[in-house]
Amino acid sequence: MIRSVITGTGSALPARRVSNAELAETVDTTDEWIVERTGIRFRHIAGPDETTATLAADACKAALSAAGISAQDIDLIVLATATPDQTFPASATKVQAMLGINDCVAFDVAAVCSGFLYAVQVADSMLRAGCHTRALVIGAETFSRILDWEDRTTCVLFGDGAGAIVLEAQESDGGTDARGILATRLHADGRHNELLYVDGGPSTTGTVGKVRMKGREVFRHAVVNLAAVMNESLGLAGLVAADVDWVVPHQANARILDATARKLGLAPEKVVVTVDQHANTSAASVPLALDAAVRDGRIRQGQLIVLEAMGGGFTWGAAVVRF
Incomplete structure (x- = not known):
């Protein structure tokens, strides 16, 4: 395969x-x-x-x-x-x-x-x-x-x-020990548009617009959705949270990262955190954090990592990768 x-x-x-x-x-x-x-x-x-x-x-x-x-x-x-x-x-x-x-x-x-x-x-x-x-x-x-x-x-x-x-x-032989993307899971729920959005666009205002967010509601959805989708993706790969070496999450808020790790029963030491240095860089945050952890030697070839993120839409997803 x-x-x-x-x-x-x-x-x-x-x-x-x-x-x-x-x-x-x-x-x-x-x-x-x-x-x-x-x-x-x-x-x-x-x-x-x-x-x-x-x-x-x-x-x-x-x-x-x-x-x-x-x-x-x-x-x-x-x-x-x-x-x-x-x-x-x-x-x-x-x-x-x-x-x-x-x-x-x-x-x-x-x-x-x-x-x-x-x-x-x-x-x-x-x-x-x-x-x-x-x-x-x-x-x-x-x-x-x-x-x-x-x-x-x-x-x-x-x-x-x-x-x-x-x-x-x-x-690949298709085993969970073989390198590569083992499983991915994506979701979207457009009913939550007003919680995190940009108030402009070519087809509506003809302007770029500005970011608008209701932080408290976004936080609540993020913790629940991210923990759920990580478990889903691990299940698709035939693995469990205890098998994970590193979680590389979307860097939105340190409190979301902590709460999600606790919900999964993961030690905080297994979570790559760069939000303190980069803030929320939206679609760039997961690959930025991944590269930081690869280059400083934390993430090594053969380790199991989970990438996860949630954003406006709402959209959210996770990928299980044997690095």
């Missing part, structure tokens, strides 16, 4: 790093208020010459280098983002051009914070179907451009960045 194997990871962050103290100079907030409620201490904010596509391309270059292959070896690019450079064409095609790839399938996926998980399942399906051999799967955002900087309940939560993985179709 064919299985999609992660052969390289990469990430990119804007040059400007903003602390809570610096943010408090222009926003009615304090470092203590932000840390106590979210765990966030820093975020990166894109400069004038940094866009979703440029950050994505830099993350891809790092992932390609880690995989030991060239851009010409890629025949599929799937980019998850809620903040594309343009309404169209897809930012994935801009990344393709920046990497010097003349022809490959390239498109965007829009599922907000769950976008990377959606992109992983789409790419995995296309690789296992035999349509493609190697894919770049990317999560990239410049959320700072859709924030209301006068709304302290949301603007302190988000940052910009990009993460990418190289997925390669490889022959």
